[in-house]
Amino acid sequence: MAHEEIVDRYSRFARNAMTGRPAHASFGEGCAGAAGYDDDTALPDGALRASLGCGDPVAVADLHEGDVVLDLGSGGGIDVLLSARRVGPTGRVYGLDASPDMLKLARDNAAQAGVTNTEFLHGTIERIPLPGRTVDVVISNCVINLSDDKAATLAEAFRVLRPGGRFGVSDVVTEDGVTDQDRRRRTETRIGCTAGSLTVGEYRTLLTNAGFTGVTITPTTDHGDGVHSAIVKAGKPSVAPGFEIRPMRDADAAQVLEVYQLGLDTGHASFETTAPAWETFSSARLGHLRYVVADTRTDRVVAWVAASRVSARPVYAGVVEHSIYVHPDYGSRGLGRALLNAFVAASEDAGVWTIQSGVFPENTASLALHQAAGFRVLGTRERIGRHHGVWRDVLMIERRSTAI
């Protein structure tokens, strides 16, 4: 179903609710609506009648007093109103919806509930009309499955979140490995999931590609044929104010190599003395485990981390070797530590059980950084190679995941 048809369909539901009928009189049976909530007391009837969700994202979103919350596809506003109560007068809750009728219904419901810390925005979840890094928590209830560009939607959620921000949504997902696609589509249609759900694996990949870490996908209701309602949670990595940790892009090439060369010039980072060409650098490293710290004012790369496979043998599929470099002008701000923590979380999301590397013993800062992130020294490879004509020792370090 095309985006315009989806908006027409939900506009019709909104008009139902505005005339006193349940919005979902003709809606799919997988929609739990207001029945999915433990605590809907003191909500206007209009908000309950218009509830078209498949779970209760507010219950699992860990909202705090003062948080700024964004609800993607806010419909009649039920989750906006519940969040508004949780974040209190110092917080703010945005509802975003593409249907002007839903927005009118939601504004009426907010006025009836007497809440003043809400704002309803017209727009699409694929192009969120808010500036970057202004939101603490993104929630959504049964909407991302309706998007015709889910990669763009998740990238936009990542963009608007502040570092350390949380993503917690209720959505429809399909189990990995479902082979009967016809039955899956019939079930999706029956429950009103008209644009098609992501599989669990696809959801993880899109969240990871967008830059999220700490991804969990927990099924809640089984709709049959491998299709479930689920709670999907993830986080945007934390870092010092003024910076952002995000996936490395090809457009970062020159700055990544510049930071690399500055590290090599210290003489304590690697046996290498000259940063390679981008193609050589990039082809030797895993595409999904490379991140940068960028200055948010200029988007300039000030640190990076990337990993390579240690072996093509399947037995080593979860073993990687990493490098991390911080621009020498940007030390002492905890950027390396935040980047390494984000990398560890991302590697665990990707099923990595061992991260290994080599460190010169003279590089005490790198050793301390890694030990703080759970790495241990396995031993010393004495006089293992020559650097500028001098034989050097290398400490072998590794971090074993306790989660994988």
Ligand SMILES: C[S@@+](CC[C@H](N)C(=O)[O-])C[C@H]1O[C@@H](n2cnc3c(N)ncnc32)[C@H](O)[C@@H]1O
């Ligand atoms: C299944 S209803 C859920 C509404 C609300 N979250 C709830 O739980 O009651 C889907 C809502 O998302 C809106 N919507 C669908 N696709 C959208 C898109 N691409 N961008 C913005 N809103 C969208 C619809 O207009 C509708 O209000």
